[in-house]
Amino acid sequence: xSRNDYEVVMGLEVHAELSTKTKIFCSCPTEFGGAPNTHTCxxxxxxxxxxxxxxxxxxxxxxxxxxxxxxxxxxxSKNDRKNYFYPDLPKAYQISQFDKPLCFEGYVEIETEEGxxxxxxxxxxxxxxxxxxxxxxxxGGTLVDLNRAGVPLIEIVSKPDLRSSDEVDKYxxxxxSILEYIEVSDCKMQEGSLRAxxxxxxxxxxxxxLGTRTEMKNMNSFRSITRAIEYEVTRQIDVIESGGKxxxxxxxxxxxxxxxFSMRDKxxxxxxxxxxxxxxxxxxxxxxxxxxxxxxxxxxxxxxRERYLNEYKMSEKDAKIIVSSKFLSxxxxxxxxxxxxxxxxxxxxxxxxxxxLNENEMEPIEIPFTAENLAELVTIIDKGIISxxxxxxxxxxxxxxxRSPETIxxxxxxxxxxxxxxxxKVVMDVIAANPNSVKDYKGGKDKxxxxxxxxxxxQTKGKANPQMLNKMFIEELNK
Numbered sequence: 001x002s003r004n005d006y007e008v009v010m011g012l013e014v015h016a017e018l019s020t021k022t023k024i025f026c027s028c029p030t031e032f033g034g035a036p037n038t039h040t041c042x043x044x045x046x047x048x049x050x051x052x053x054x055x056x057x058x059x060x061x062x063x064x065x066x067x068x069x070x071x072x073x074x075x076x077s078k079n080d081r082k083n084y085f086y087p088d089l090p091k092a093y094q095i096s097q098f099d100k101p102l103c104f105e106g107y108v109e110i111e112t113e114e115g116x117x118x119x120x121x122x123x124x125x126x127x128x129x130x131x132x133x134x135x136x137x138x139x140g141g142t143l144v145d146l147n148r149a150g151v152p153l154i155e156i157v158s159k160p161d162l163r164s165s166d167e168v169d170k171y172x173x174x175x176x177s178i179l180e181y182i183e184v185s186d187c188k189m190q191e192g193s194l195r196a197x198x199x200x201x202x203x204x205x206x207x208x209x210l211g212t213r214t215e216m217k218n219m220n221s222f223r224s225i226t227r228a229i230e231y232e233v234t235r236q237i238d239v240i241e242s243g244g245k246x247x248x249x250x251x252x253x254x255x256x257x258x259x260x261f262s263m264r265d266k267x268x269x270x271x272x273x274x275x276x277x278x279x280x281x282x283x284x285x286x287x288x289x290x291x292x293x294x295x296x297x298x299x300x301x302x303x304x305r306e307r308y309l310n311e312y313k314m315s316e317k318d319a320k321i322i323v324s325s326k327f328l329s330x331x332x333x334x335x336x337x338x339x340x341x342x343x344x345x346x347x348x349x350x351x352x353x354x355x356x357l358n359e360n361e362m363e364p365i366e367i368p369f370t371a372e373n374l375a376e377l378v379t380i381i382d383k384g385i386i387s388x389x390x391x392x393x394x395x396x397x398x399x400x401x402x403r404s405p406e407t408i409x410x411x412x413x414x415x416x417x418x419x420x421x422x423x424x425k426v427v428m429d430v431i432a433a434n435p436n437s438v439k440d441y442k443g444g445k446d447k448x449x450x451x452x453x454x455x456x457x458x459q460t461k462g463k464a465n466p467q468m469l470n471k472m473f474i475e476e477l478n479k
Contacts, residue, residue: 006202006240008233009210010168011160013197014175015153015218016185017129018061024128024152025052025095032191036134036145044150046091051279054079058152059102059283061184062126063293065154066103068182068300069121069175073290077102077283079126083273088131088144096155097125098274102283108158108178110170119171120159129153148192154184160199160210165229169222172196173324177301180326188365195220200229201246202236211236212246216253216260228253232260304329312342321350327364328353334371339378348374352395360399369402377405389462390414418465420472426464427472430455441477449473 023030026043043050066073080098103124110117131149135142156175162168176194179185187194195218201211214232219225231253236246251260299307301323308319323329332349336342357364377398381391386409397408409415417423430452431438440448449470456469 003234003237005205006233006237007205007207008163008229009160009201009203009213010162010229011199011213012156012158012162012168012171013199014156014158014172015129015195015197016065016156016179016187017193018058018152018154019183019185020055020057020061020152022055022057023150024055024058024126025150028150030151032188032193034147036143037147039147040149045146046089052095052277054280054283055152058126059285060293061152062102062124062154063285063290064182064184064297065156065179066106066124067290067294067297068178069103069106069108069124069156071103071106071121071124073285074100074102074104074283075285075287075290076100077285079277079280079283080274081277082127084271086130087142088133088146089128089149090146094128094130095277095280096127096274101125108171108174110167110174112167112170117161117167119161119167122157122159124154124156127153127155160201165226165233168198168229169226172222172225174301177324177326181300181304182298186365188363189220189222190363192218192220196225198225198229200232200236202233202240212248214246214249214251214260216251217263219253221255224253224255227255227258228260231258235260301326301329312336312346314342314346318346318350321354322346325364327367331364331367331371331374335375335378338372338375339382341378341382344378344381345374348378348391348395352392356395356399367399369398373398373402373405380405380409384416384418384465385409386414386416387457387462387464387466389457390416393462414463416465417460417463418468420468423464423468423472426456426459427469427476430459431473431476438477449477452477 020030022028023044026041028039028041028044031039043052063073077097077100079095082094082096082098083092084094085092086094101123104122106121106124107118108121110119129148129151131144131146133142134145158171162171176187179194180187185193189195198216198219199213200216201213203209203211214236216228216232219228232251239246250263252263253260305319305323308314308323309316322332328349332345335345339345353367357367377391377394380386381388386394390409393414394405394408398405434452434455437448437451441452452473453466453469456464457466
């Protein structure tokens, strides 16, 4: 049988670190970095006799995420102890939620080749993060850093509705975009603020029964997730085709070798021996509390996309690219307010800015310059101070060392030549040096004009005013 005879069934558990200033059960800071074990206190270090106190902001952010993903919100929720040997959680259990999550039965809509598809959400619950183990390869030991222990998380659990790595990619990007827009998580994947556990199983097409699933833990890169899924699907099909049986286990993805490796048997809920945390009271939410959060939800990506189509007459494709990231969208809005040229701002974002981000594997949140800088770049091009080709060089400089575009242009001597006498001299030199192209143009080959203008731009190192060049070439060639 070939791979086409199998159906892939996947569900995701996505962990997002919440952007609260303090941890879930104590007042230690949540900021990333810091020397090991400096963002800690007796509570997050689980000293005997300490009592956790739930951070109300964590509940608010979780409810926000639930409302933004079309979830039902529980009026009566609680915290549970998930018992498990965590070497990086000193109390040897995690405070999470079991049978009464804060949010349940939601969905996220993605666009596939077949049209729109709803990925159902089983639940969104709150829990604490674990610490971090630093393995010393040379000393042969392991050190524990508890700065991250107690950082608040929401876990977003989908139903097994995903059928390909492409759908998983679209779902994760949509989820990331929603969380950014409602400002509950910065979703910095490189810092582990957004990570996914991917459950993968395969079954023969037409089978109703789900195949045995494996889980790939703590993945924090879209590219790695896609590669890992493709590998794991092929591996499982090969196991079945060779007469073997897929084992239910937790796997680790190795990005270098491009393979999955077994970590441990996969646990089921009963293995965790959940029970209500006796140190924490139940979470009771009033209708007024939920309604207030709903009314104050920020504009979501879909609404913003519709607004761009109507307000700025953007193409569907451009609007999708810009609203896919809150940071790109905010950059567009703020720059447009300043320079009042939405078309140019949009073009810079979807072309050169997106290209540089991709080439350097950067997230939009890592863009080092401001909306003011981008607006100024658009303005000095509109005023004819520099050409668009010089604008590309200015943008490269903005990524390297952000500062005023006008300052960059002056420093580099890139101000556009708009002096008629100077441009005429360049035009006459280029015409004299390229008789064959002049002959082609006079013979009706319009492309020859483009070549001549290109030669003039080369001679002036991109500084000649392109509109003046075009006009002057046409005048001279038609004489």
